[in-house]
Amino acid sequence: xxxxxxxxxxxxxxxxxxxxxxxxxxxxxxxxxxxxxxxxxxxxxxxxxxxxxxxxxxxxxxxxxxxxxxxxxxxxxxxxxxxxxxxxxxxxxxxxxxxxxxxxxxxxxxxxxxxxxxxxxxxxxxxxxxxxxxxxxxxxxxxx
Numbered sequence: 001x002x003x004x005x006x007x008x009x010x011x012x013x014x015x016x017x018x019x020x021x022x023x024x025x026x027x028x029x030x031x032x033x034x035x036x037x038x039x040x041x042x043x044x045x046x047x048x049x050x051x052x053x054x055x056x057x058x059x060x061x062x063x064x065x066x067x068x069x070x071x072x073x074x075x076x077x078x079x080x081x082x083x084x085x086x087x088x089x090x091x092x093x094x095x096x097x098x099x100x101x102x103x104x105x106x107x108x109x110x111x112x113x114x115x116x117x118x119x120x121x122x123x124x125x126x127x128x129x130x131x132x133x134x135x136x137x138x139x140x141x142x143x144x
Contacts, residue, residue, distance in 0.1 A: 016063070019055065023067045023090060030085055031076060051094050057128060060090050084124045097129050099144065103137025 064087050072078045084100045091098035104122040123137045133139045 016059075019051070019059075019063050020067075022051070023063050023086070026089055027067050027071065027082075027086055030082060030089075055094050057091070057096065060094055061087070064090055080124050084126050087126045091126065091128060098126050099128075099133075099142050101125050101127055101133035101135070101139055102141040102143070103133075103135055103139050105137050 107121040
């Protein structure tokens with residue numbers, strides 16, 4: 001397969017401009033909110049499909065991924081929290097039962113070399129449709 005064909009195949013995965021626009025709009029809505037209100041954006045009923053058509057989990061994940069990548073390129077804040085909020089909101093709007101999981105553990109010296117003594121690091125990630133929250137971080141809390 002030539003490079004040109006590969007690029008065309010990749011671009012063809014991102015041709016749904018209405019979904020691009022929706023993900024971007026939601027992303028900027030998250031960024032402009034006060035931190036205490038961000039979690040409220042995720043708490044929507046996942047029983048109703050708010051998006052115009054049916055999407056697969058992989059399609060939604062791809063569009064959220066490209067949005068997060070572009071946010072980084074434009075210098076916008078990109079953390080696991082922002083990505084999880086965006087993923088959870090988009091998945092719930094599509095009718096999937098998405099939940100944000102939070103975990104924490106003791107930091108290693110490699111992760112935080114500037115800190116002496118005891119410190120913790122946290123992470124959050126999204127699970128779908130009642131999956132068990134398993135990750136490298138011990139599970140602490142799930143929302144919504």
